[in-house]
Amino acid sequence: MSEIFLFYLFGGLSVLMTLLMIFQTNPVASAIYLVGAFFGLAALYVLLSAPFVAVLQVLVYAGAIMVLFTFVIMLLNIRKEELVYDRVTWRKTAVVLTALFFAGFLIWHFLKIPVVPFAPVEEGFGEVHKVGRLMFSKYLIPFELTSVLLLVAIIGALVLGKKE
Amino acid sequence: MIDLQYLISLFHAGLPIWILTGTGLVCLLTDGLWPKKGGTAVFIVGFLGMAVALFFAFRQWLSGETIAQDLLVSDKATRFFVILVIFIGLLHLLNSASYFRLLGKVSAGGSPAGRLGPAGRLGPAGDMVTLTLFAVVGMIFLFASDHLIVNFIGLETMSLAVYVMVGFNRRDVRSGEAAMKYYVMGSVASALLLYGIVLLYGAVGEFRLSEFHKVAIFPDTAFLPRIAVVLMLGGFFFKLALVPFHFWVPDVYEGAPTPVTGFMATGVKVAAFALFIRVLTALNYLPTAVVSQVLQICVILTLLVGNLAAIVQDNVKRMLAYSSISHAGYLLLGLSVGYQSGKFDPSVSSAVLFYLAGYSCMTLGAFAVLSVMVDEKREATQFADLTGLGYSRPVLAAVFSLFMISLLGVPPTVGFAAKYGIFSFAVKNGFIGLAVLGMITTVISAYYYLRPLVMMYFCGAPEKVKGGEIPFPLMLSLVFCAVAVILLGIWPLPYIDMAQKAATAFK
Numbered sequence: 001m002s003e004i005f006l007f008y009l010f011g012g013l014s015v016l017m018t019l020l021m022i023f024q025t026n027p028v029a030s031a032i033y034l035v036g037a038f039f040g041l042a043a044l045y046v047l048l049s050a051p052f053v054a055v056l057q058v059l060v061y062a063g064a065i066m067v068l069f070t071f072v073i074m075l076l077n078i079r080k081e082e083l084v085y086d087r088v089t090w091r092k093t094a095v096v097l098t099a100l101f102f103a104g105f106l107i108w109h110f111l112k113i114p115v116v117p118f119a120p121v122e123e124g125f126g127e128v129h130k131v132g133r134l135m136f137s138k139y140l141i142p143f144e145l146t147s148v149l150l151l152v153a154i155i156g157a158l159v160l161g162k163k164e
Numbered sequence: 165m166i167d168l169q170y171l172i173s174l175f176h177a178g179l180p181i182w183i184l185t186g187t188g189l190v191c192l193l194t195d196g197l198w199p200k201k202g203g204t205a206v207f208i209v210g211f212l213g214m215a216v217a218l219f220f221a222f223r224q225w226l227s228g229e230t231i232a233q234d235l236l237v238s239d240k241a242t243r244f245f246v247i248l249v250i251f252i253g254l255l256h257l258l259n260s261a262s263y264f265r266l267l268g269k270v271s272a273g274g275s276p277a278g279r280l281g282p283a284g285r286l287g288p289a290g291d292m293v294t295l296t297l298f299a300v301v302g303m304i305f306l307f308a309s310d311h312l313i314v315n316f317i318g319l320e321t322m323s324l325a326v327y328v329m330v331g332f333n334r335r336d337v338r339s340g341e342a343a344m345k346y347y348v349m350g351s352v353a354s355a356l357l358l359y360g361i362v363l364l365y366g367a368v369g370e371f372r373l374s375e376f377h378k379v380a381i382f383p384d385t386a387f388l389p390r391i392a393v394v395l396m397l398g399g400f401f402f403k404l405a406l407v408p409f410h411f412w413v414p415d416v417y418e419g420a421p422t423p424v425t426g427f428m429a430t431g432v433k434v435a436a437f438a439l440f441i442r443v444l445t446a447l448n449y450l451p452t453a454v455v456s457q458v459l460q461i462c463v464i465l466t467l468l469v470g471n472l473a474a475i476v477q478d479n480v481k482r483m484l485a486y487s488s489i490s491h492a493g494y495l496l497l498g499l500s501v502g503y504q505s506g507k508f509d510p511s512v513s514s515a516v517l518f519y520l521a522g523y524s525c526m527t528l529g530a531f532a533v534l535s536v537m538v539d540e541k542r543e544a545t546q547f548a549d550l551t552g553l554g555y556s557r558p559v560l561a562a563v564f565s566l567f568m569i570s571l572l573g574v575p576p577t578v579g580f581a582a583k584y585g586i587f588s589f590a591v592k593n594g595f596i597g598l599a600v601l602g603m604i605t606t607v608i609s610a611y612y613y614l615r616p617l618v619m620m621y622f623c624g625a626p627e628k629v630k631g632g633e634i635p636f637p638l639m640l641s642l643v644f645c646a647v648a649v650i651l652l653g654i655w656p657l658p659y660i661d662m663a664q665k666a667a668t669a670f671k
């Protein structure tokens with residue numbers, strides 16, 4: 001029972017924070033609310049018995065990536081006059097309505113799925129030890145491929161950002 | 165505890181991939197160690213590495229035994245596509261080797277053009293070689309695994325490399341704009357695909373495509389695969405540049421450096437089609453009956469829009485962009501006729517596989533010709549720039565005509581053999597309407613494929629000779645493409661046989 005309560009608490013928190021993030025005109029405030037949303041998600045990972053992912057979520061997303069975000073915002077040097085709400089146009093309304101329709105469709109169908117209790121997870125599930133072992137044995141290929149992906153990203157940033 | 169046996173079999177199963185990745189790393193080092201001569205050295209290293217990888221890929225194909233491996237499929241179909249993709253990478257290396265020197269610009273990866281020896285003997289940009297190698301690695305992982313997450317990481321590796329290659333020409337604003345556009349749109353498409361994959365996982369509890377036949381779908385969650393498939397199709401259609409998702413194509417293809425455009429039009433499409441066939445085969449086990457109708461509608465739209473819009477273009481690169489859209493339409497036609505009573509039969513895709521090989525040769529050849537078309541340090545790819553090319557550059561014009569005729573699908577070129585294969589499957593499986601539409605749009609396409617020929621031969625002499633001299637690497641690529649276009653056209657049987665062997669491996 002308390003798990004359900006916690007799920008709704010943190011799930012609601014992330015949704016609320018995400019909405020607040022979208023409706024801010026100040027990008028720094030948006031970034032802060034995004035941190036809040038990430039914390040809510042991290043709590044949800046804990047509830048799913050994946051504490052390692054939760055820690056990574058806080059460390060990497062709420063920590064490292066958000067620092068980068070705020071750096072970029074600072075470098076953009078946006079003036080106050082530019083921080084206004086977008087005009088409402090027909091096109092944007094149509095986009096938002098489509099998105100809402102799709103979201104409603106998904107939610108409506110999801111609510112119809114009966115709740116089935118999952119089988120209990122095995123001992124040590126989601127801990128660093130287990131995750132690390134999986135990463136270097138069963139999921140070796142995607143793990144190494146991800147490092148190639150990051151390498152490509154670094155080369156790309158260098159190529160596009162280097163002085164001529 | 166590391167399982168040595170597992171690592172050894174993994175090594176054998178993916179040998180070409182490991183060679184390519186290693187070569188990419190060596191290229192990075194070479195670029196850093198010899199910054200002055202970097203470009204040429206990196207090019208040689210990259211070219212040799214790719215050639216070795218191609219050799220091993222071919223040996224794997226000939227050996228025939230499939231090595232069962234977790235997360236890394238190594239069957240005939242995969243090997244066919246590995247060979248094809250490495251070929252495309254090699255040709256792209258040759259095409260792009262001297263492009264930046266022709267433009268007379270500073271290459272983003274190396275030193276300024278003038279500083280390296282006499283008469284601007286600047287080699288290729290080193291980073292372009294490295295990015296090409298990693299892009300090919302990404303392409304291989306995009307289809308060489310039946311695990312959707314591995315496929316997705318492969319897709320992202322390929323896409324990131326290609327985004328950067330599109331923006332490589334930093335002196336040109338259009339190149340940067342194209343890169344930005346491609347990046348934003350591509351990220352949306354990747355997000356769609358990923359969301360689809362995740363929903364599919366939520367529905368069936370399985371990432372492995374080869375395990376889909378074991379899963380049971382409960383009526384409560386039957387809607388999930390449908391939504392997931394819609395989202396995944398959206399992602400695929402974007403990468404394949406099919407019509408409701410084609411708006412980015414002309415601008416990006418025009419803005420990107422010409423050799424890169426050729427790479428995008430062939431490599432990205434080939435890899436995406438390979439995974440698409442795998443996914444369609446796996447979807448047979450899910451209740452997704454409408455996929456074939458969606459594909460057919462998409463074929464009709466793509467053929468009409470792609471061919472009609474190509475008519476009104478006045479830039480050859482833009483025209484070829486729309487032409488690549490319509491060719492994706494013919495390829496999708498080849499897949500959509502594989503549906504018999506709601507089930508996809510992958511053996512039909514042999515025609516598509518052969519078409520992909522032929523299409524890659526002629527498109528890369530056409531873009532290789534366009535890579536030479538440079539005038540006063542700018543790309544000269546307007547139709548008007550082709551005026552009188554048949555008299556000032558007879559060989560170049562003749563080769564370009566060959567590729568145009570092949571894209572149109574006139575015998576004895578490969579374009580004819582490929583289209584014939586697709587249409588004959590369409591008629592055999594009872595899709596007469598689609599086959600007729602394909603033939604009509606082929607006739608329409610004659611207008612814009614023959615227009616460069618008219619400009620080159622029948623519009624008088626040119627005011628000035630445009631285009632640089634043909635560098636040696638590019639000449640190699642031109643000769644290869646031209647020979648392949650004719651050889652696959654007059655003697656296609658061994659290659660069709662290869663495609664059939666590969667297609668039957670999908671299951």
